[in-house]
Amino acid sequence: MIAYIVRRLLLVPLILVGVTLIIFSMIWALGPDMLVASYIKSPDAMKTPDARARIIAKYGLDQPTVVQYFKWLGNVVQGDFGYSLVGKEGVLPAILRRFPYTLELALYAFIPVVLVAIWLGVVSAVNQNKFIDQFIRVFALVGWSLPDFVFGLLLLLVFYSILGWFPPGMISTRFDLVMRGADWNAITRLPTIDALLNGRFDIFVDALRHLILPVITLAYLWWAYLLRITRSSMLEVLRKDYIRTARAKGVSERVVIKRHAKKNAMIPVITVAGASVVGLLGGTVFVETIFSRTGIGKFLADSAAQLDYWSIIGGALFFSLIMVLGNLIVDVSYALVDPRIRLE
Numbered sequence: 001m002i003a004y005i006v007r008r009l010l011l012v013p014l015i016l017v018g019v020t021l022i023i024f025s026m027i028w029a030l031g032p033d034m035l036v037a038s039y040i041k042s043p044d045a046m047k048t049p050d051a052r053a054r055i056i057a058k059y060g061l062d063q064p065t066v067v068q069y070f071k072w073l074g075n076v077v078q079g080d081f082g083y084s085l086v087g088k089e090g091v092l093p094a095i096l097r098r099f100p101y102t103l104e105l106a107l108y109a110f111i112p113v114v115l116v117a118i119w120l121g122v123v124s125a126v127n128q129n130k131f132i133d134q135f136i137r138v139f140a141l142v143g144w145s146l147p148d149f150v151f152g153l154l155l156l157l158v159f160y161s162i163l164g165w166f167p168p169g170m171i172s173t174r175f176d177l178v179m180r181g182a183d184w185n186a187i188t189r190l191p192t193i194d195a196l197l198n199g200r201f202d203i204f205v206d207a208l209r210h211l212i213l214p215v216i217t218l219a220y221l222w223w224a225y226l227l228r229i230t231r232s233s234m235l236e237v238l239r240k241d242y243i244r245t246a247r248a249k250g251v252s253e254r255v256v257i258k259r260h261a262k263k264n265a266m267i268p269v270i271t272v273a274g275a276s277v278v279g280l281l282g283g284t285v286f287v288e289t290i291f292s293r294t295g296i297g298k299f300l301a302d303s304a305a306q307l308d309y310w311s312i313i314g315g316a317l318f319f320s321l322i323m324v325l326g327n328l329i330v331d332v333s334y335a336l337v338d339p340r341i342r343l344e
Contacts, residue, residue: 008331012324019320023313024069082310086303091314095296100189102295106280108211109219114273117223121230126257128235143224149286152217156290159213166213168291175203214291218284222276229272233265270333277326
């Protein structure tokens, strides 16, 4: 087990180097003039004649490509991702300040994705070709085919414009003023959790109302995907010889499904579930834009609209790091679920 984890850990630096090389090639492709312009923090910075020369010298833009790469990589390691024109601050602080809002949305979406999708997938497989199986498969097909931004707009039209139940945004104005006050303790920077920690259940309920529609929008696509994976894996396991043997011995169907089939069918599901965490984080661009949430997704959408290159590249680097770490956690989870993988 330890050797397996060590092998996976040794691969992480190599993968990260590969990621930085790809991202640096995107930076290098901008060209020298665009690179100089992207380092300018204000229009006044270029009023002096030697401003351009200072920027070139400071960031080594006149150096060979290899030198530029290592200089950029050194800045990244120190947390310098560049300056964000949209955030009016460094790219990394801008991302970290918005990350809790995106993380909260992804976490609230991830819980129903795993619980509901696995449950529906098992039910669908156990009742293969019956009415409930056909209904669940149609549900999954619609979810997989419908774009998230279309589904989100439909939910917003029905539940906000018509019914007025679940408003867009982060939180109501009166509660937002409370959270910006000096007496508010932003412990986790997750609005719902901080509301509970501050003893404000009314703010928690209000923040939850603003989360419901974006969570459903974000979760529906992954519901459908994970459901299909669970169903296929369960059907494959239910055809195995040891399942037929267990049934022939008189083991109850409930025990066969829960102890023998479901556990062995979870390995591919864990793969997709681990990837869905990163997918949920990365899939917030449309959702946060539609529902006016100030997370990383909306930040990157605004950056793309204003051609804020360093914010876009910084976001790509940030999500790449999350992807690598997420895959590492999934690999370790493999070994915990299936001991055979440790011997590969």
